Amino acid sequence: MVATIKSGDEEKKVQLVLSELQEKINREKKIKKERILKKTFGKVNFHTIKTPLEIQKELRDEWE
DSSP: OOOOOOOTHHHHHHHHHHHHHHHHHHHHHHHHHHHHHHHTTTTTTOOOOOOOHHHHHHHHHHOO
């Protein structure tokens, strides 16, 4: 699609609409990324009392 725009008010209106559209797209991408992160990394709960080595040993034992 090709659109010819004269400078002035028309150009400002188009730029405003384009910037609003870009902001909406960025917001949707951010929400989608957050959902993916929650689905993939939000399932494992670690006890705060355990040391990293203890957690690693438990995870290793579960794979065997």
